[in-house]
Amino acid sequence: MTDYLALNRASWDERAPAHAASPDYRVAQLIADPALLSEVVRFDLPRLGDLTGVRGVHLQCHIGTDTLSLARLGATMTGLDLSGASLAEARRIAAAAQTPIEYVEADVYRAVEVLGAGGFDLVFTGIGALCWLPSVTRWAETVAAxxxxxxxxxxxxxxxxxxxxxxxxPDGLLVLDLPYFETDRPLVWNEDGTYVDTEVSFTHNLTHAWNHGIGEIFTALTGVGMQVTMLVEHESVPWNALPGRMAKGDDGEWRLTERPERFPLSYTLQAVRLS
Incomplete structure (x- = not known):
C-alpha cells in the first residue's frame, strides 16, 4: 500500500508557506489585532461556549490560525499536525501574536502516544481535516482517549x-459522483493548485483522501463511549468549494447562489466523553 502519510505530508509541507502568505488566512491581521478570530472559529462562537481555563488540543491544526483563536477565547491550547512546515508557520504566528501555544508534530493516530491519555477538556477539529484519515473509527478512538x-x-x-x-x-449540476461512505481504497488526487489565493506553483501534488458519512462518524463516536450532544448542518462553508456556483457572504462564508437551502455544505458536531 502506498504510504498515504508521506504523500499527504509532502503536499502540506509544500503548501504551508503559501497558505500563511495568502490573504485568505488573514495572518497579518490576526497578528496585528489581538481581538481578531479566524472566520472558522468566529462562525461557531454561539456553539463553542466559554473556553476560559479549558485545556484543549487542536488535531490537524495546519498553520494554527484556529488554534490561536481558541487560545484567545481563554483555552490553553496544544496543536498537533503531521506537517513540520505547517507547524513552523504556526509557531511563527503564535510567537508574533505573543500567545503561548504548544505545537507537536505527529499524525492523528499517534496523538495519544505523544500527548498522553485523558488530559484534555476539549478536542477541536476544523474544516477539511477528516478527509485525510482512512479510518473514522480510529479517529474516534483517539479523540475519546x-x-x-x-x-x-x-x-x-x-x-x-x-x-x-x-x-x-461543466453543466453546473450538483451530482454525487464520488463515494459518500468510507472506502478501503483512497480517492487519489493529482492537483497542482490549492484552496487559497496564491500564484505559487507546486510539485508535490499527489494526495490520498477518504470520505466519511455522517452516520459513520456518529456511530464511531458512540461506539467509543461518547454521546453526541449537537449536530447542526449548514448551508455554507468557509471557502469557495464549488467555483462558479457560490457567492461569499458578509460573514465570510460561501453559499450556493441558487437555492442554497437544497444542499448541506458543512456541519458542526459536538460529543461528550461519558466515562
Missing amino acids: LLRPGGRLFLREGHPALWAVDETR
Whole structure:
C-alpha cells in the first residue's frame, strides 16, 4: 500500500508557506489585532461556549490560525499536525501574536502516544481535516482517549455530501459522483493548485483522501463511549468549494447562489466523553 502519510505530508509541507502568505488566512491581521478570530472559529462562537481555563488540543491544526483563536477565547491550547512546515508557520504566528501555544508534530493516530491519555477538556477539529484519515473509527478512538471524562469534541467539517460532489461538471449540476461512505481504497488526487489565493506553483501534488458519512462518524463516536450532544448542518462553508456556483457572504462564508437551502455544505458536531 502506498504510504498515504508521506504523500499527504509532502503536499502540506509544500503548501504551508503559501497558505500563511495568502490573504485568505488573514495572518497579518490576526497578528496585528489581538481581538481578531479566524472566520472558522468566529462562525461557531454561539456553539463553542466559554473556553476560559479549558485545556484543549487542536488535531490537524495546519498553520494554527484556529488554534490561536481558541487560545484567545481563554483555552490553553496544544496543536498537533503531521506537517513540520505547517507547524513552523504556526509557531511563527503564535510567537508574533505573543500567545503561548504548544505545537507537536505527529499524525492523528499517534496523538495519544505523544500527548498522553485523558488530559484534555476539549478536542477541536476544523474544516477539511477528516478527509485525510482512512479510518473514522480510529479517529474516534483517539479523540475519546485524549479526553478526560466529561470532556468534549467540537468538530466543524465539510459535509460528506459536499465531498461526494463532482465539482468539475461543466453543466453546473450538483451530482454525487464520488463515494459518500468510507472506502478501503483512497480517492487519489493529482492537483497542482490549492484552496487559497496564491500564484505559487507546486510539485508535490499527489494526495490520498477518504470520505466519511455522517452516520459513520456518529456511530464511531458512540461506539467509543461518547454521546453526541449537537449536530447542526449548514448551508455554507468557509471557502469557495464549488467555483462558479457560490457567492461569499458578509460573514465570510460561501453559499450556493441558487437555492442554497437544497444542499448541506458543512456541519458542526459536538460529543461528550461519558466515562
